[in-house]
Amino acid sequence: MNNESLDLSLEEFEQLLGQSSKLVINQYQGLNEKKAYHDFTQAEVESWFDEPLPSDGKSNSELLEEVRKKVLATATNNLGPHMYGYVMSGGNQVSTVAELLATTINQNATKWHLAPAISEIEKRVIRWTTEMIGYAPDAGGVLVSGGSAANLTGLTVARNIFFEKKNIKQEGLFGQKPFVVYASDQVHSCVDKSVQILGIGLKHLRKIPTDDQFKIDTRALEEQINQDIKNDLTPFCLIGTAGTVNTGAIDNLSELARLAKKYEMWYHIDGAYGALASVLDSTKESYHGMAEADSIALDFHKWLYQPFEAGCTLVRDWSSLRRTYFSQAEYLDTALEEDSDRLEFNEHYFQLSRNAKAFKVWMSIKSYGFKKIKAMIQQDIDLTNYLIEQIQKLSDFEVKAYGLAVACFRYLGDCQSEEEITAVNQQLIPALEKDGRVFITSTKLKGELVLRACFINHRKTIETTDYLLSVIREVAETIRKLQITNC
Numbered sequence: 001m002n003n004e005s006l007d008l009s010l011e012e013f014e015q016l017l018g019q020s021s022k023l024v025i026n027q028y029q030g031l032n033e034k035k036a037y038h039d040f041t042q043a044e045v046e047s048w049f050d051e052p053l054p055s056d057g058k059s060n061s062e063l064l065e066e067v068r069k070k071v072l073a074t075a076t077n078n079l080g081p082h083m084y085g086y087v088m089s090g091g092n093q094v095s096t097v098a099e100l101l102a103t104t105i106n107q108n109a110t111k112w113h114l115a116p117a118i119s120e121i122e123k124r125v126i127r128w129t130t131e132m133i134g135y136a137p138d139a140g141g142v143l144v145s146g147g148s149a150a151n152l153t154g155l156t157v158a159r160n161i162f163f164e165k166k167n168i169k170q171e172g173l174f175g176q177k178p179f180v181v182y183a184s185d186q187v188h189s190c191v192d193k194s195v196q197i198l199g200i201g202l203k204h205l206r207k208i209p210t211d212d213q214f215k216i217d218t219r220a221l222e223e224q225i226n227q228d229i230k231n232d233l234t235p236f237c238l239i240g241t242a243g244t245v246n247t248g249a250i251d252n253l254s255e256l257a258r259l260a261k262k263y264e265m266w267y268h269i270d271g272a273y274g275a276l277a278s279v280l281d282s283t284k285e286s287y288h289g290m291a292e293a294d295s296i297a298l299d300f301h302k303w304l305y306q307p308f309e310a311g312c313t314l315v316r317d318w319s320s321l322r323r324t325y326f327s328q329a330e331y332l333d334t335a336l337e338e339d340s341d342r343l344e345f346n347e348h349y350f351q352l353s354r355n356a357k358a359f360k361v362w363m364s365i366k367s368y369g370f371k372k373i374k375a376m377i378q379q380d381i382d383l384t385n386y387l388i389e390q391i392q393k394l395s396d397f398e399v400k401a402y403g404l405a406v407a408c409f410r411y412l413g414d415c416q417s418e419e420e421i422t423a424v425n426q427q428l429i430p431a432l433e434k435d436g437r438v439f440i441t442s443t444k445l446k447g448e449l450v451l452r453a454c455f456i457n458h459r460k461t462i463e464t465t466d467y468l469l470s471v472i473r474e475v476a477e478t479i480r481k482l483q484i485t486n487c
């Protein structure tokens with residue numbers, strides 16, 4: 001047997017790191033001028049990777065060159081300021097380094113003794129988060145993959161604690177009277193998925209209508225709760241959204257807290273998109289009632305500018321997490337450990353093996369400081385408002401809705417009818433993707449198609465915002481010319 005390993009010599013490893021650093025720096029070079037999207041066909045991209053399983057390795061220099069050409073140079077430019085689709089925060093440089101350091105030490109953030117410092121860092125990040133958003137200082141929490149996982153986690157805790165007396169961990173849902181989850185019709189689709197996964201069933205998710213600001217209609221909500229009680233169903237969980245994905249709307253969180261209490265429901269808040277904006281003096285007021293939630297879902301790869309993935313679930317106390325997730329296993333027993341203050345994350349979450357998501361969050365908060373991060377969040381909101389003000393001054397665009405860092409609008413140009421407006425805006429999305437200078441997506445508001453621009457990215461400026469409108473106008477005018485010629 002040879003004494004072989006996968007390791008390079010330290011000199012070779014240093015060289016590989018040096019070459020990789022150059023690639024990283026290159027991604028940042030001329031970021032404002034880089035395209036947001038490269039319009040290759042799916043078949044073409046697939047063809048780049050169409051090769052048999054490599055039996056022998058190739059040189060790392062050649063490999064890095066392949067990576068540069070096929071992956072880095074063609075990547076959708078989530079880093080850059082011209083990304084407006086979905087919620088893509090652009091990451092941050094300190095977290096890039098943190099990811100490298102974290103994978104180097106390869107800690108498993110599960111049992112304390114497998115990752116002592118990382119476990120304590122995760123606890124600290126949870127504590128800082130509660131402090132940032134003004135939640136219960138002793139709240140328990142766990143870092144998860146993102147907003148969807150954070151909501152699923154919050155709702156899992158909700159279900160297991162709410163039905164703890166019925167021994168749900170042992171008995172399952174069998175024999176339970178159906179129970180109902182309430183949220184607005186703007187609730188994120190991950191809640192639909194969670195309700196399915198948790199065995200509650202979509203039939204028991206009530207999507208309550210929203211008002212003209214896309215906030216839950218609390219009167220309709222209470223009527224629905226009473227109707228369900230009359231029908232012998234159990235009101236179980238009320239979900240408030242602190243920043244909807246469509247328009248950034250924040251539900252009336254204090255009224256929801258009151259209703260949750262009145263009807264003895266679990267109160268969960270989906271703050272994946274917007275809860276972190278509550279740190280700003282300018283928006284704080286809209287978040288009254290958030291501190292009363294039993295659980296909150298947050299997403300650090302949105303407004304903490306983390307690279308994917310990093311989400312977080314907070315609950316009022318650590319014991320709710322443990323009562324939900326603890327499961328006895330001989331090979332994980334801590335009975336022989338002497339230090340009883342160790343917090344075992346595997347006992348407080350579903351995953352056993354976990355990477356060190358908290359480390360990049362911790363390093364970047366320490367490096368930039370909370371003041372700077374707050375300023376960036378405010379800047380995103382200010383730029384969104386700037387875009388709205390510009391559109392309001394124009395006759396060829398119209399604002400449809402906006403909130404926090406989301407702006408929904410339409411191109412009007414010289415269109416003469418609703419049909420023409422819808423047609424041009426529909427065609428704009430694929431045409432802009434083909435053009436590639438800016439990346440923007442659409443959504444539907446009360447059935448109407450609109451362009452939706454998300455501004456969560458600390459690299460945007462007034463100039464890049466003006467650029468967005470000028471590119472959309474240019475592409476739309478070309479579409480209009482073609483439409484008119486074809487008529």
Ligand SMILES: Cc1ncc(COP(=O)(O)O)c(C=O)c1O
Binds near residue numbers: 148151
């Ligand atoms: C309000 C809201 N909830 C949940 C999610 C899902 O988060 P993730 O994409 O991190 O799973 C999003 C994503 O945009 C969101 O805006």
